[in-house]
Amino acid sequence: MAAAAAAVRQWSVPLLSCVVPVGFAVWAFPEGLPPIRAAGIVTGWLGCGLLLVSLLLMLREPRLAAWLGGLERMYRWHHGTGLAAYLVLLLHPLLLAANNLPAARVAWQTLSPFTESWPVWSGWLGLLLLMGGLVTTFIRSIRYGTWRWLHALLGLGVLTGLVHLILLGIDEPVLPILAVAAAILGWRLIRGDLGLAARPYVVTSARPLAARSVEVVLRPLGDPAMVTPGQFVLAEFGNGARYRGCGEFHPFTVSTIANRDELHLAIKALGDCTTRMLAIEPGVAARVIGGFGGFVDPHGKAPQFWVAGGIGVTPFVALLNAGPLLHPTRLLYLYRSEADAAFLPELRATAASDPKFTLHAVETGDDVPDLGPLLPTAGELSRAECYLCGPPGLVAALKSALAARGVTAQHVHYENFEFR
């Protein structure tokens, strides 16, 4: 049973990403057309299918995330399928025009947005919206609040692309697809962005953790969110007497689940919203969606090797707080300076009292350190499951270093919260 669930988690997203677009292309495959025109039509349907999968992968529903291998993984595939859709959709009009290339004038008329034709205009509009939405995705300097609205252009681009098909007279298979796409976008807007899926909480206390980090304690005001140690939640905070919430859901890892459903969140000031949260105060209302993730398997049979970068130590702290370890576990904790190291005293105390837990705490300065001397030997790693949580640069460096020591990808698990 557990093996079947693990297989679903592992293969569901790759399968969806192949089956949906290829299914569309096979179902709508044009027969008896010149190959270039047929390729133009197939790329359109592949793009349509990939966009639909990409939309599904941005839903923030805990149960769906559990089936699809976690929200963090869903977002990685959301980005990948979205870009793949864009690439094949760029080919779509070019191939249709290229089919008419023996007559350059007709080829240009196939492509030209200047003809008075809504089918052509809507196709161009959809593509330009995708282009605009993706440009803003790749410009990192845009503030998150502004970026969210600009990113919504991509959803509008998907709908416009489907309207393009309807205007071409291909309404038969497209109307249900349009309905599904609109339903997914509406679902995300209402349950995710507007917070209908969220549970109400209130901030009861906040304590400084380290430099620019704070631990916030939340008490549920009704039914609590279903969260297990090692998971993260999406939380949005309201206004207090002095504190002003930023009206956005952000991911925060749970450091402790106390008294069954009181959540302790570790928050590092990394952007405008999280910097504001350093001054959060008791009494502030919060809304919580989750829990998500939980990339560490505390019941696994193998010894574990954990690597944390900065605030990435939080899910490991949550697991240590949840109860005694079942297997020998070694934590390599990397931080800029002692002042930046959250939970360091607690970790040292656990290492002193739990013989199964070994702590290797390393002050790194501002750069990714030379990982070679810090990692266990290939022999020590041969039976271990490796869990990494930290900034993307550190996780990438660790994956390479572990691969060089013969650790295969299936024994390396990581989480780095790239939700943008």
Add this chain to the structure above:
Amino acid sequence: MMRKLFYVSTAAFWIAVAGFWIGNLLVPGTDTSATAAEREIGSAELARHAVPQDCWMAIRGNVYDITAYLPDHPSRPSIIEPWCGKEASEAYDTKTKGRKHSPEADALLPKYRIGRFVGGG
């Protein structure tokens, strides 16, 4: 990596679009009106070509053999095929809720012209 792929593919796309446009500009203007003989075709002859494998249509006084074009037409076959062998000007001018066909379609038509529609028998 993904960012680089996005920028490179987007730039390549616009270069290709510009290529199609320049190609169009470089082709000398041609009179695409029919050079075929002014063959006169009546309703009876038109009606003998009423199947997708042999599909003629009369549009705005001209007859077009669009058999070769039918598979390329973007709409469902059930929309266009019933007009084979018929005077189809109204259908051509009132495509989907009264909209006309695009200039792109107008530009394609002369390629398939085979004669003048004279109606009658």
